[in-house]
Amino acid sequence: MPPLPRLTAAQYRDGILGRDRAVLARALTLVESELAADEPLAREVLAAVLPHTGRSLRLGITGVPGAGKSTLIEALGGEIGRPLAVLSVDPSSPATGGSILGDKTRMERLGRSPDAFIRPSPARGHLGGVARRTRESILLCEAAGFEVIFVETVGVGQSETAVRQMTDCFLLLLLPGAGDEVQGMKRGILELTDVVAVNKADGENAARARQTQRAYAAALHLFAAAAPPVLSCSARTGEGVAALWQVVRAQADPGRRPGQVMAWFDELLRERLWQRFHAEGEVAARRVELEAALREGRMTAPEAVARLLG
Numbered sequence: 001m002p003p004l005p006r007l008t009a010a011q012y013r014d015g016i017l018g019r020d021r022a023v024l025a026r027a028l029t030l031v032e033s034e035l036a037a038d039e040p041l042a043r044e045v046l047a048a049v050l051p052h053t054g055r056s057l058r059l060g061i062t063g064v065p066g067a068g069k070s071t072l073i074e075a076l077g078g079e080i081g082r083p084l085a086v087l088s089v090d091p092s093s094p095a096t097g098g099s100i101l102g103d104k105t106r107m108e109r110l111g112r113s114p115d116a117f118i119r120p121s122p123a124r125g126h127l128g129g130v131a132r133r134t135r136e137s138i139l140l141c142e143a144a145g146f147e148v149i150f151v152e153t154v155g156v157g158q159s160e161t162a163v164r165q166m167t168d169c170f171l172l173l174l175l176p177g178a179g180d181e182v183q184g185m186k187r188g189i190l191e192l193t194d195v196v197a198v199n200k201a202d203g204e205n206a207a208r209a210r211q212t213q214r215a216y217a218a219a220l221h222l223f224a225a226a227a228p229p230v231l232s233c234s235a236r237t238g239e240g241v242a243a244l245w246q247v248v249r250a251q252a253d254p255g256r257r258p259g260q261v262m263a264w265f266d267e268l269l270r271e272r273l274w275q276r277f278h279a280e281g282e283v284a285a286r287r288v289e290l291e292a293a294l295r296e297g298r299m300t301a302p303e304a305v306a307r308l309l310g
Contacts, residue, residue, distance in 0.1 A: 002072055007023070011023070012026070015027075017144070019073035028121075031046065031136040032136075032137070033133070034134045045140075046293070047145035048269050052143040054257070056142045058151065058167040059169050060150065060166070061150060061171045062171070063174060068173065068199040069201060069237075070152065071235040071236060072197075072199060072241070073150050074235070075241045076150075076244070076245055077110045078241075082115070082148055083115045084115065084116050085091070085116070085118075085144075086152060087150065088152045089134065089152060089154050089214065095157065117141065123286040151166065168253055171196075171294065173207065174198045175198070175212075176198060176200055176211075176252065194251045195231070196220070196229070197237055198230070198231070199213045199233060200238065217230040229247050250301070283308065290304040
């Protein structure tokens with residue numbers, strides 16, 4: 001099959017604003033591209049759609065693998081009643097670096113809905129549980145008319161705080177079972193959480209889920225000035241899902257977006273400065289010498305940095 005013709009920024013803009021999902025998918029691929037040749041067009045497309053962004057509710061969802069993030073998103077989709085997009089950050093294939101697509105296959109019912117759009121993206125080693133260009137993807141989905149944007153993280157634990165820097169509400173999903181879990185609870189992700197939900201509160205787990213809910217609510221009040229609400233629900237049966245959605249809407253704070261934009265600016269600036277610095281031939285050669293000295297124990301890291309920056 002011959003490759004698709006390259007679109008102009010105007011064609012991307014018109015297709016996205018016209019809610020053409022094929023064009024949206026291509027635009028997402030464009031902004032995710034790591035090819036330097038794609039970067040100018042990606043910037044132009046984002047600039048073209050920017051006036052049409054910012055009108056959605058952005059919800060980040062994290063939790064350990066097995067907590068039921070995808071199942072909950074599908075259940076919430078039935079409560080929302082508005083066009084929604086799911087940016088699902090998947091583990092990366094070690095062979096190709098591409099998305100393994102696990103989360104999309106677990107949201108089959110939502111994937112068939114004409115009001116839903118699911119986009120798996122590979123993490124590719126990017127820290128914080130999100131993909132490298134998740135912020136750009138959010139803007140494109142907003143321009144395409146999606147009123148609720150879910151950002152589902154990889155699910156690797158307490159390092160997944162970057163998603164809070166790009167969403168209006170940050171939901172932490174837990175499994176039933178307290179005890180040692182609460183005893184070992186640390187600050188960090190819990191201090192940044194807007195809503196905590198204990199999932200799988202059904203059947204034999206119902207009582208344990210309520211116990212976990214009470215334990216976390218009590219523990220959070222010990223070290224959080226404004227403790228987030230803690231609820232229990234069952235994404236499988238739908239019990240408590242409607243109440244959870246109402247709490248998420250109440251907790252959502254679009255007012256944090258200006259600060260998030262500045263954090264995005266700082267992140268991109270550091271990335272670009274790093275790239276330019278290491279692109280200098282003299283710097284690259286000097287770094288090889290300094291790395292050898294570090295490995296051989298002839299120099300400390302602070303000294304090596306001072307010499308490299310000279």
